[in-house]
Amino acid sequence: MDTKHDGHRVNRREFIGQAGLCTAAAVGVAGVAETQDAAAKPVELLPTIQLGKYAVTRLITGYNPVGGHSHATSNLSAHMREYFTVARTVEFLRHSEAEGINTFQFDLIEKVEKVLEILWNTDTTLQFICLHAERPGAPPLSRVMDFKPVAIAHHGGVTDSLFRAGEAGKVHDYVKKVHDIGILAGVSAHNPDNIKRMADEGWENDFFMACVHHVTRTREEMQKELGQITFGEPFVESDPPRMAAVVRQVGKPCLVFKILAAGRRCDSPESVGEGFRWAFENIKKTDAVIVGMFQQFQDEVAMNAAFTRKYA
Numbered sequence: 001m002d003t004k005h006d007g008h009r010v011n012r013r014e015f016i017g018q019a020g021l022c023t024a025a026a027v028g029v030a031g032v033a034e035t036q037d038a039a040a041k042p043v044e045l046l047p048t049i050q051l052g053k054y055a056v057t058r059l060i061t062g063y064n065p066v067g068g069h070s071h072a073t074s075n076l077s078a079h080m081r082e083y084f085t086v087a088r089t090v091e092f093l094r095h096s097e098a099e100g101i102n103t104f105q106f107d108l109i110e111k112v113e114k115v116l117e118i119l120w121n122t123d124t125t126l127q128f129i130c131l132h133a134e135r136p137g138a139p140p141l142s143r144v145m146d147f148k149p150v151a152i153a154h155h156g157g158v159t160d161s162l163f164r165a166g167e168a169g170k171v172h173d174y175v176k177k178v179h180d181i182g183i184l185a186g187v188s189a190h191n192p193d194n195i196k197r198m199a200d201e202g203w204e205n206d207f208f209m210a211c212v213h214h215v216t217r218t219r220e221e222m223q224k225e226l227g228q229i230t231f232g233e234p235f236v237e238s239d240p241p242r243m244a245a246v247v248r249q250v251g252k253p254c255l256v257f258k259i260l261a262a263g264r265r266c267d268s269p270e271s272v273g274e275g276f277r278w279a280f281e282n283i284k285k286t287d288a289v290i291v292g293m294f295q296q297f298q299d300e301v302a303m304n305a306a307f308t309r310k311y312a
Contacts, residue, residue, distance in 0.1 A: 046100040046305060047312045049286050051253055052184045052206055054103075054127060054150050058280070059308040060255060061096045061104035061301075062292035063131065064262070066112070071215065071233055071262035083296050089115045092295060097126050099305040105129040105153075105209075105255070105290050108144055116147045129255075131188060131209070133158040134174065141181060152178045153209050153255075156188030160216040163194045175205045186255070190216045192246040199250040207253040209290070212240035212279075213261060235261045244282040256283055257290040269303065276307035 046057040064071065066089055068081030084092070089111065093104055106112050108130055119126065130144050133155035144152060154174050162170050171187060178185035188209030189195050195208050215233035222229045226236065240259075247254045259279040265271050279289050289308075293300040 043098065043100045043305075045102060046308050048102075049253055049288050051151065054184075056103045056127065056288060057101050057308075058288040058312040059101055059304060060129070060288055060290040061093065061101055062257060062290045063104075063106040063112075064292040065294040066092070066292075067107055067109060071258075080294060083294070084111075086111055086114045086118070088295075090118050092293075092301070093119060093126060094122070094124065095295075096293075096301050096305075097124060099301050100309075101301070101305060103127040103129060103150075105131060107131050107155075108139055108147060113147065120148060129153060129186070131155050141177060145181060145183070149183065151184035151186055151206070153186030153188050153207070156190050156209060156211055157216055159187055159189045160191050160194060163189075163191070163197075164218075168194075168197070172203060175203060179204065190214050192243045195243075195250065195254075196246050199246075199252070205252070207255060208247075208250065209255045209257060210243055210247050211258050212243045212256060213258045214239050214243070215258070235264055240278070241282070247283050247287060254283065254287045255290050256287060259289050260291065262292075263294075272303060273307050273310075276304070277311045280308075280311040 046059055048055040048057050050056070063069075065080045066084045068077045068084070070076040070080055093115070096104065102125065104126060106128065116128070127150045128148060129151045130147070130149040131153050132138060132141070132144055134141075135155075135158060141152070154171055159171050162168060175185045175187060184206040185204075186207040186209055187195075187198060187203070187205045188211070189198075190211040191214055192210070195210055198205065198208070213233075213235050215235065217225065217234055219229050222234055226234060243256075247256060256279060260266055260272060260275045265275045276289070283289075291304055293304060295301065
């Protein structure tokens with residue numbers, strides 16, 4: 001499908017050529033989910049990092065568009081939820097696998113359960129990292145394990161809330177519970193100070209999920225730190241370097257997310273590429289990025305895989 005660029009139409013083949021990239025993908029994206037050939041021969045696996053015993057690609061397919069979390073407007077969120085049916089989500093994951101991605105990070109909601117029931121009955125080799133927390137409405141850890149995750153990470157919004165409330169011990173206890181069931185345990189956070197504290201205290205988690213935008217600031221924290229209060233979540237340019245500095249300091253693998261500021265850095269292929277370049281140049285070689293992708297208007301999976309090959 002064509003994508004707008006500099007006032008004229010640029011198709012995906014032209015984009016790849018202009019960017020100096022090489023990819024084996026030739027998937028048309030007019031009505032992306034309906035036309036993708038999930039059974040197409042996969043391209044070479046993207047570069048990987050080690051997460052426990054698992055080789056994980058440095059680009060991980062993210063969840064937010066599938067769950068309808070646009071971090072922008074309620075209308076866009078609703079549109080994302082409507083677009084990502086169970087069938088389209090299965091095709092989306094199969095397409096990401098065909099582009100060389102071997103891992104996805106999803107929350108476990110009812111739709112995702114249906115997706116995984118289908119996916120695990122195919123010949124896929126994809127690996128599932130589950131974002132989860134013990135909160136009202138969430139499935140218990142025993143239910144999560146029914147869907148074969150290779151790792152479970154404590155939800156970042158819940159992490160930040162518990163740290164703010166002086167209850168970081170609950171997050172630490174969660175890590176221990178995940179280890180007790182014999183699986184890799186991660187902790188997600190949006191506040192770099194929380195990740196630094198866990199690392200300094202020597203928590204036994206296996207990895208971090210690190211958001212480069214501190215979107216969980218309260219109104220009071222925004223006023224104190226930014227001198228102003230935003231409508232909705234704060235996406236500011238000064239945040240990514242702060243989180244990246246902490247990511248480089250901690251020894252454990254970090255899965256870094258919101259490198260494109262929830263779509264705010266996606267106005268052109270160049271701005272997307274710059275987001276990937278910046279990310280891979282400012283995190284460790286043992287780190288990866290998690291990126292949500294919305295396939296309705298262009299093949300973001302192929303584009304992001306190509307940038308990962310170029311910069312990772």
